[in-house]
Amino acid sequence: MQIMYRSTRSETEVTASKAILMGLSEDGGLFVPSEIPQLTEPLQELAAMSYQELAYTVMSKFLTDFTEEELRACIAGAYDSKFDTPAIAPLKEADGAYYLELFHGSTIAFKDMALSILPYLMTTAAKKNGEDKKIVILTATSGDTGKAAMAGFQDVPGTEIIVFYPKDGVSDVQEKQMVTQRGANTHVAAIRGNFDDAQSAVKRMFNDKALKELLAENGCRFSSANSINIGRLVPQVVYYVYAYAQLLKEGAVREGEEINITVPTGNFGNILAAYYAKLMGLPVKKLICASNTNRVLFDFFETGDYDRKRPFVLTSSPSMDILISSNLERLIYRAAGNAAEKCAAFMRDLAEKGEYQITASMRDQLVDFRGGFASEEENFAGIRALYEKTGYVIDTHTGIGNAVYRRYAEETGDRTKTVIASTASPYKFAAAVVRAIDPARAEGKDEFELIDELRAISGTPEPAAITDIRTAPVRHETVADVEEMPATVLGFLGIRA
Ligand SMILES: *Cc1c(COP(=O)(O)O)cnc(C)c1O
Numbered sequence: 001m002q003i004m005y006r007s008t009r010s011e012t013e014v015t016a017s018k019a020i021l022m023g024l025s026e027d028g029g030l031f032v033p034s035e036i037p038q039l040t041e042p043l044q045e046l047a048a049m050s051y052q053e054l055a056y057t058v059m060s061k062f063l064t065d066f067t068e069e070e071l072r073a074c075i076a077g078a079y080d081s082k083f084d085t086p087a088i089a090p091l092k093e094a095d096g097a098y099y100l101e102l103f104h105g106s107t108i109a110f111k112d113m114a115l116s117i118l119p120y121l122m123t124t125a126a127k128k129n130g131e132d133k134k135i136v137i138l139t140a141t142s143g144d145t146g147k148a149a150m151a152g153f154q155d156v157p158g159t160e161i162i163v164f165y166p167k168d169g170v171s172d173v174q175e176k177q178m179v180t181q182r183g184a185n186t187h188v189a190a191i192r193g194n195f196d197d198a199q200s201a202v203k204r205m206f207n208d209k210a211l212k213e214l215l216a217e218n219g220c221r222f223s224s225a226n227s228i229n230i231g232r233l234v235p236q237v238v239y240y241v242y243a244y245a246q247l248l249k250e251g252a253v254r255e256g257e258e259i260n261i262t263v264p265t266g267n268f269g270n271i272l273a274a275y276y277a278k279l280m281g282l283p284v285k286k287l288i289c290a291s292n293t294n295r296v297l298f299d300f301f302e303t304g305d306y307d308r309k310r311p312f313v314l315t316s317s318p319s320m321d322i323l324i325s326s327n328l329e330r331l332i333y334r335a336a337g338n339a340a341e342k343c344a345a346f347m348r349d350l351a352e353k354g355e356y357q358i359t360a361s362m363r364d365q366l367v368d369f370r371g372g373f374a375s376e377e378e379n380f381a382g383i384r385a386l387y388e389k390t391g392y393v394i395d396t397h398t399g400i401g402n403a404v405y406r407r408y409a410e411e412t413g414d415r416t417k418t419v420i421a422s423t424a425s426p427y428k429f430a431a432a433v434v435r436a437i438d439p440a441r442a443e444g445k446d447e448f449e450l451i452d453e454l455r456a457i458s459g460t461p462e463p464a465a466i467t468d469i470r471t472a473p474v475r476h477e478t479v480a481d482v483e484e485m486p487a488t489v490l491g492f493l494g495i496r497a
Pocket residue numbers: 109110111144145227264265266267268269270271319320397398423424
């Protein structure tokens with residue numbers, strides 16, 4: 001069965017490889033699979049597979065125009081010793097919940113799960129489609145995507161990668177990781193604005209015909225490494241199936257027993273992948289969407305009203321400081337009965353009025369989701385409580401998932417086994433984590449002293465990604481206004497307007 005990819009805003013339909021190459025549809029819509037393929041293999045069979053085998057089994061169902069040889073080569077190149085454990089995504093039980101550790105890749109956040117394979121998928125897709133232009137990856141980041149994308153695309157022939165991050169919206173470690181990035185084809189700029197400003201400006205550049213032509217004249221084309229690219233979403237489906245398979249293998253669930261999945265959410269990509277896993281037939285009951293103080297998604301699930309007209313708050317979970325969750329568009333499209341015209345109208349309202357309201361029948365389509373949010377205090381208290389009870393240390397993003405899940409379980413009495421997506425290593429947000437666990441220990445210390453504290457507290461080894469930034473020289477120093485972003489791109493590429 002051939003799966004095609006349709007735009008959420010028009011009748012455009014392309015192959016998987018074309019969708020990966022394009023990133024975003026020309027009408028501004030996101031690509032969605034024409035159909036969700038089913039997990040036809042018995043779960044026991046999946047439980048016996050390695051991460052790589054399972055990745056092939058799941059991804060081959062979505063990326064139907066890749067040959068077996070092509071896809072297996074992509075998977076082998078991506079999920080190798082760049083990960084610090086052969087399990088790739090280990091599952092750890094602590095205080096009755098299962099933490100799916102998605103941070104064992106080279107930049108120690110879950111973005112590595114998809115961004116270590118995206119460059120392989122994209123260069124394969126370029127070859128398949130006879131694309132001879134240089135691929136320019138344009139990325140807005142709330143902190144983790146940018147680094148993971150650069151690590152993935154560093155010195156990949158035929159590509160340039162350009163990353164924009166909000167100057168005051170990322171952690172010290174995140175910023176240091178980005179500005180020390182190596183590679184002749186990597187470019188980074190801090191912008192004076194927040195993540196939504198950066199993401200919206202990047203989307204505008206994708207849709208700017210004149211800019212596109214100028215690039216084409218210079219032998220370049222844009223693509224995206226943000227989670228709007230279907231090549232990000234599909235690899236993320238894999239680890240939810242893997243998590244279930246591990247639970248089954250350990251005897252923690254019976255075959256077919258439903259689980260809940262809690263995901264600390266920003267751009268709605270990670271949780272959407274969990275939803276796709278459920279739609280494939282994975283036994284999942286509730287998808288718990290956990291937000292920080294920027295609780296626009298919680299309010300949406302409560303009321304059916306998506307309203308971004310509110311103050312943007314900087315929190316200790318910066319990768320979730322987002323008011324425009326791009327991937328929600330894919331869910332809206334589905335809830336609207338795959339009606340591109342309706343979906344496009346909602347997105348127009350969002351762009352023009354900052355708000356849209358879905359219908360009651362669309363809300364009925366969202367029963368699998370449950371929204372929740374946690375304040376800074378609840379987040380910190382939860383991190384501390386988990387540590388004191390079990391010795392297990394989680395980061396401030398996973399902490400939001402943790403706090404929301406614990407409150408949900410208490411309020412509903414739902415005792416369904418729950419997987420919590422653990423999206424970053426605590427080392428990446430060491431300052432906030434040490435402050436959460438023992439504020440006195442954090443006082444007056446610089447970022448690397450805090451990392452030393454965390455090592456003592458957690459008893460876990462310092463990841464290579466951290467050791468690396470202790471000494472790596474700064475290579476990127478560009479700072480720009482949002483309006484200057486197109487000029488910055490041309491400057492990086494050496495193109496004169
Ligand atoms: C990106 C990110 C998130 C949010 O994921 P989305 O797919 O954007 O919802 C959560 N935690 C961390 C650590 C991240 O890097």
